[in-house]
Amino acid sequence: MSAHPPFDPGTVEAIAKVLGEAGSGTDISRYFKANSLLDESGESTKWRRINAVFLKSQVTTKSANQILAFIRSYLVPTRFVGKRDEFEHHRCELNAVLILHGLEYGKDGQFRHTTQARTLDEAEARAQGVRNKLAPRNTHPEVYKYCQPELMQENYFHAVFEACKGLFQRIRDLSGIEADGANLIDRVFSVEKPSLVFNTLQTETEKSEHKGFAQLLKGCSAAIRNPLAHGPKILWQGETDAADYLTLISMLHRKLDQCVKVPNQEYRHGGGV
Structure with a gap:
């Protein structure tokens, strides 16, 4: 030296x-x-x-x-x-x-x-570092479940990728539907025949909230997972991007915490249980 x-x-x-x-x-x-x-x-x-x-x-x-x-x-x-x-x-x-x-x-x-x-x-x-940036944000434990090794290695590019994959795996686990990406979200969070809901879908406000959450999930796939899967790592912006993306994924997990599975497709054309 x-x-x-x-x-x-x-x-x-x-x-x-x-x-x-x-x-x-x-x-x-x-x-x-x-x-x-x-x-x-x-x-x-x-x-x-x-x-x-x-x-x-x-x-x-x-x-x-x-x-x-x-x-x-x-x-x-x-x-x-x-x-x-x-x-x-x-x-x-x-x-x-x-x-x-x-x-x-x-x-x-x-x-x-x-x-x-x-x-x-x-x-x-x-x-x-990212972990300390995430701590004050009370990051959902499901985020760490899927990307802990990558965070420990400071591999933020793949940490976000794995966390996003984990989000969609949790949707499959909760709904029992084996699909992916936008197709998964359209099937699970359909307003007419949803598999998962976090409100009664009885008012226009509740329907709009339900649709908005589905759009956020599809946006997560389109804006985060797909570009990371196909784009070069050199374009990654590092810790700041990672902390922000992981915070978004954490928020989506918290919304999933509120979801319940709809038995036998009981919601029909916006009607309640």
């Missing part, structure tokens, strides 16, 4: 505070030794120890290479087997700092160059 320019003292302090929360004092001492870093700081607080050692290292080596090497060994993914959420928390906190310098620490424990963030807001938003 070529020499990385030294970080400014504020950056070193921010990195030290993140790392101080990622292990015990004994862990820190062990990894200092493994990375040939000598702690002569006299400090007792974990982050202050790390901060002092890192600052001294930069003065000695004229680079941040030993800091980056320490991070790779100290935050190695294998240290967090069974504690994935803890690893992701530390990684995201670290990336909120590093992205301001054009660096990113990946899930695989390797650093990559990335576009440098220009503001703190941009750095924090980019470091959050």
Whole structure:
């Protein structure tokens, strides 16, 4: 690895505070030794120890290479087997700092160059990742059911594709009708002979709501699943698109939660049960 320019003292302090929360004092001492870093700081607080050692290292080596090497060994993914959420928390906190310098620490424990963030807001938003963006939106568990592996791999293109496929599979499971795409929606959510309903279809307002939901489902297939199945991945816009698409799919799942199956096609020409 070529020499990385030294970080400014504020950056070193921010990195030290993140790392101080990622292990015990004994862990820190062990990894200092493994990375040939000598702690002569006299400090007792974990982050202050790390901060002092890192600052001294930069003065000695004229680079941040030993800091980056320490991070790779100290935050190695294998240290967090069974504690994935803890690893992701530390990684995201670290990336909120590093992205301001054009660096990113990946899930695989390797650093990559990335576009440098220009503001703190941009750095924090980019470091959050899709899962953290989805969390405040109370995303439906059926979304994660079908795309959890892809989200963990940060494969957002295929995460949305699998989540959309999962939505239509759930419609088949609820209705018992084996079809796909617009044909499935037309059969399941027909106003005259529906298989699934979430209202009585007795008023024009209820019929319009029913039709509108069916159109949203068909739009999901036409605007999301079909283009993803046939379009090149290079055209994908990344995390922002993924979070928005998955939120739409989550909303559609919530509407499906309200649906009930109509036995023996009891709705006829808009009439109630």
